[in-house]
Each structure stands twice: as C-alpha cells, then as structure tokens.
Amino acid sequence: MPVDLSLYLVTDSTPAILKGRDLCTVVEDALKGGVTVVQYRDKKSDTGDLISTAKKLHQVTQRYGVPLLINDRVDVALAVGVEGVHLGQDDMTFELAKKLLPKDAIIGISTSSIEEARKAVADGADYIGIGTMFATPTKTNTKSVIGTAGTQAILDAISDSSIGTVSIGGINHANVQRVLYQSKSPKKGLDGVAIVSAIVAADDPKASAEEFANLIKSTPVFALDSKVAGANKPETLVAEVPQIVRKLVEAHPLVHNMINFVVSNFVANVALSIGASPIMSPYGDEAKDLCKFNGALLINMGTLTSESIPNYEKAIKAYNTRGNPVVLDPVGAAATEIRRNAVSRLMSGGYFDLIKGNEGEIRQVWGSNAVQQRGVDSGPSTLTDSQKAALARDLARRERNLVLMTGAIDYLSDGERVFAVENGHPYLGQVTGHLRLFLGLPYSDKLLAVLSGLLMYEIAAENAAAKDYVRGPGSFVPAFLDELYAIRTAAAKGDDSWIAGRAKVHEVKI
C-alpha cells in the first residue's frame, strides 16, 4: 500500500528544538494531531542509543498504524525492523539499501535537482524528499535553497512517474498552503510536506500537527484550476464584468493598505469612491486582527524604509495563513540594490495572489538583472509586445498567481491565458497606486475578477480625461474619483451602460 506522505514528521533531538522533552511523548502528541509518517533523524547518538530510541518510537508509531523510517542508518532500520529508511545523496546507495532491506521496505531519497530526482525515479525509490524549500536554521549545511519554482521544475521533470514527493525545509503554518499550491506542475504536485521544528519545537506538538493537517486538507484551488466556461474568449469574460463590479459595490470589502505615503490619500479616496473600506496600516503586528475581516492586503513598496520589510512579512504571514488575497506592487523594484533585495526577500517569504508592476518592476521580480529603473518609472522598453506578454505569462506560471504588467497596453495573465487591455489614459499612469480590490470576491476565476477591476478603473480614467475641464494630472484626479463613483452608482442600480462597447481586451497568443 502506498505511504500517506501528507504530513511527514522528521524528528530532531537537539536541545534547541526538543527543549529537553521526551522524544516519544512529542512524537505521540504529533501522531494524535494527524502526522502520517515519522522519520527518526538523530545525527549525534551512538548506534546503541539509536537502536534503543528507535525501538521505543516504533512501539508508539505502530499503535497509530504509521510507518517509522530511519534517517541515514540502514543498519539501525534492520536491527529494529522498522518500515524503512530515508537516505541522502552521500549515504548508502539505493541499490545496496534495497539489497539489504526487506522487499517491502520503504526507501526515500533526498533530492535537490532534476538529475537527482530522475535517478531516484529510475532506481525505484518509493518517494523523494525535495529540498531545501526555504532556508532553515534546523539544517544550515543544505546544498541549495530551491523554493517553489525549483520544486515545480523537479516535479515537472518527473511528472510521468508515480513516485511519492515531499518538500522539506522551512515549512510552517503560514507557508504550507503556498508550498503545496505554488510547487504544483501541470501534471504532478507534492504528496506532502516534511516538517521538523514547526512541530517538534512547538509548545503544543499535537495542536501544531492538527493545524498542519487542516491546512493541507483545505489548500485552496485558485485561478488556474477553475474558470468560467469559454474563459479564453475576451468577449465571454467582458460579459461577466458588470455583475462582478456590482458584487464588489455590494460587498463593501475591506482593503488593508501598506502603502507608499505619496499616494496614500489618493488610494483611500479611490477605495471610498468605489464602495470599498480602506484602512492604512504600515504596522505589521496589526495585520493579525485586520486579516480577520477577510479583506485584501496591498503591499506597495513605494516609500520603503528599513522597517518596512519586517512589517510587510508579518502582514503577509497573517493574510497567507488565512488564505486572504495579497497584492504586491513592487514600486521601483529595479531602482536600487535595497529594493532588489527587498523584492527577493518578499518573494521567498510569502505568496502573492497578484503581482502588479510596470515592465522594469516585473522584469526585476522575474530575476532579470539587466534592468535599471530610474526612480519608479519603467524606463524605455526593450521588449516587443509579444515578449511582454510572454514575461507576464511566465512569471504568473512560475508563481502560480496572477501578473498584471502595466503600460500603454496592460498585460494580465494567470500563467495560461494572457489578455492585453488597451483601455485607460496616460494620466492614469501618472497617478500611481491603483488598487485591485476585486481579488477578495468569491469568484473562482481570479483573472476575471482582476480584469473587472482594471476595466472599471480604466474606463473611469477615459471618462475623466474626456471632460473639458480636465487639462492635466491635477484636474484629472478629482474627475477620475467622480467617474469611479458614477460607475459604482450605475452598477448598484444594475445599469451596465458604462461598459457597453467600451472594453478593449484581446487574448494574446504566444
């Protein structure tokens, strides 16, 4: 019978993690909470002590019908008669372990590259541990931190095989759903997550394991997995927009803004104009209460300070844990070394449902070092329209989220579909800080939700710019707020004329 790898506990007996408690008690508590496999990992004890502890652990795991595997030591596994072993790249070879262990013994192999994973598949391993997902103090001598993108590439390369897969390294309650969701390749996902400190070092290992089990079971299905019928056709999507705008107006959602002070006032007024409820809070600790209102979080890096990043991280963790939408606006991402580092730190620490930026910013998030922004402007474009569309699509595909690359033409992608939106007005580009409030709405097709927000904004901008009293960005702002309000009022009355014949959306085939 295949092993249930969904919640894989790896033990650690070091004082910093076990904190002087009895290992068997901690493991039994974790089993009560829902752990499905246990690996006894002890790098320090002598062989005699390893065997004696493994025997005690085996008595516990057998009571819960959960397999016990031994890290590195085939001899200890044989002496105790446990269900299997976990072997690293520098341990006994798979072939030899297979010869020595009983036929039905479980053998897992550590992998951190496509080559290692392919070899484990060819050898016939039962599962692979894929890591290191995120840097972790539990094990500092890891080969490479590969994140969700590296894990996805490995899963993709072995997607024809039925080998089991778990991710390991730095996984906790705040990131577990993202790890499972974002690592998924089109044909193969992770079967589970391997955890050390977030369970063994927890004050209450049972409660911690229970929380993991619930999060794993309820890992949400996002945009790529469910769309409205015919959702590749712009006209099908645009036809849905009026009712989505109406729903937004009725929902009166809360938006938590961690935003650049330059546009703070404007963003608050925009939110109010379209019927949302804005709160400006750069204070990360406040997020654990604010996220309970089930609104969306917007991180706008416009006026970054040394205190911003830890505050962003706290807020992202709070919203990710609840699965509430988080939007990243990486303003000026390619302008300075500090901003470049901030982007990579945020990208490795949290899940963003939507990343919105100009070409320079999106290229920086993608990892292109060739870009140098001047201030927050994108700078002259060096990409063709189809390269821009491909960049938005590839980033969304890698991050398994939505990407909106703004410019004269906006490109919106969910990693599969790419739509070009040619509405808007140049004045809108001079008034940064557009909010995408629509992600919080209960629509399974998040791309459609964001497209609705985008069209509402851009059509309001066109209407505002057409007023004869609007002569530049200064007079544009109040007119724009009025036009947003006018659309909101019309939508609330069921009047969809604001969008009739106005949307300039086409699908880009790459």
Ligand SMILES: Cc1ncc(COP(=O)(O)OP(=O)(O)O)c(N)n1
């Ligand atoms: C499930 C799982 N995956 C990876 C590892 C790491 O094993 P290894 O490379 O042998 O490193 P050590 O654990 O020996 O430090 C693991 N233990 N479990």
Ligand SMILES: Cc1nc(C(=O)O)sc1CCOP(=O)(O)O
């Ligand atoms: C044992 C181990 N192996 C890793 C690898 O990358 O192969 S990372 C790791 C430790 C994981 O600990 P925690 O869950 O506390 O971050």
